[in-house]
Amino acid sequence: MEKMLTLDQLKKKSDKRLIGLDSVFKLVIEKLIERCYARGVWIVITQGLRTYAEQDALYAQGRNGDKRPKVTKARGGYSNHNFGFAADFALLLRDGRTVSWDTLKDDDKDSLPDWSEVVEEAKKLGLEWGGDWRTFKDMPHLQMVFGLSTADFRAGKRPSQAQLNAVLSRLNKMDMEDEEMTAEEKAAFKALQKRVIVLESANKLTKVPAWAEQACINAKAVGALDTANDGSFDFYRMVTILDRAGVFKRGVVAQ
Structure with missing residues (x-):
């Protein structure tokens, strides 16, 4: 058995x-x-x-x-x-x-x-x-x-x-x-990615705010971002929140 x-x-x-x-x-x-x-x-x-x-x-x-x-x-x-x-x-x-x-x-x-x-x-x-x-x-x-x-x-x-x-x-x-994300974490991450795309298209800033620079670097390192340029305030805020939550430290990005 x-x-x-x-x-x-x-x-x-x-x-x-x-x-x-x-x-x-x-x-x-x-x-x-x-x-x-x-x-x-x-x-x-x-x-x-x-x-x-x-x-x-x-x-x-x-x-x-x-x-x-x-x-x-x-x-x-x-x-x-x-x-x-x-x-x-x-x-x-x-x-x-x-x-x-x-x-x-x-x-x-x-x-x-x-x-x-x-x-x-x-x-x-x-x-x-x-x-x-x-x-x-x-x-x-x-x-x-x-x-x-x-x-x-x-x-x-x-x-x-x-x-x-x-x-x-x-x-x-x-x-x-x-270390991998759970199914729930992957679903939540995908939803956040979609939200980021929407935010990115509105109210673009000409420069990455100093307080968001490291978060953007971490996001790019794991492939979550191709570029951090021309984002909105809300976009940089969201990336920073994700970074502080440890998402970009896992070494895994949902596909």
């Missing part, structure tokens, strides 16, 4: 696996879950931080007479999972319980495999995908290691603050791009 999960409900399913991850990397993974959800693809994190002992146990699988398939080539201390900069994911089916590693599944019926959509979003966020590795491809694996090797991590090296800040800056930019 298909079940509709809210984003918060979906994210809670990964909470335990996010414990112990580097704080910035954790934010990136949370953003990945959000962006995939927006595309109609549900994912859960199945592996996060591993201890050396847990890594050694995984390494032993498929070796020394164990007939199970091998799942890793890394011993304890030789996986980025051991340092909080790697995570594995799986698709969550629409029953809200079953996970899948089917790379061809397309639950959102957009003709693009859900797995491919996750990888696409992951790369936009700056994550490295284990499916790109030349040997021992690890399809569910994602990491962000900032050019550091596991030897570097074992030696105590960590990403610089500048590197971490660059990731945070990317996330902030994506947040602004992702």
Whole structure:
């Protein structure tokens, strides 16, 4: 039976696996879950931080007479999972319980495999995908290691603050791009645009009033205005009201 999960409900399913991850990397993974959800693809994190002992146990699988398939080539201390900069994911089916590693599944019926959509979003966020590795491809694996090797991590090296800040800056930019007006806000904005056109045609001023200059600049920056010249007093007043309401700070203009 298909079940509709809210984003918060979906994210809670990964909470335990996010414990112990580097704080910035954790934010990136949370953003990945959000962006995939927006595309109609549900994912859960199945592996996060591993201890050396847990890594050694995984390494032993498929070796020394164990007939199970091998799942890793890394011993304890030789996986980025051991340092909080790697995570594995799986698709969550629409029953809200079953996970899948089917790379061809397309639950959102957009003709693009859900797995491919996750990888696409992951790369936009700056994550490295284990499916790109030349040997021992690890399809569910994602990491962000900032050019550091596991030897570097074992030696105590960590990403610089500048590197971490660059990731945070990317996330902030994506947040602004992702933020959209609601249907009600779009309808109201369209009505205001029509009103602005009427006002613009009457009582034109020869110069933009000083008090409206910044509002006009902000409106032009998001494409709400082509030009601020030859507007009326009411036109500039309306643009200023919209700007103070934060409309031009959203980075989205209703089409």
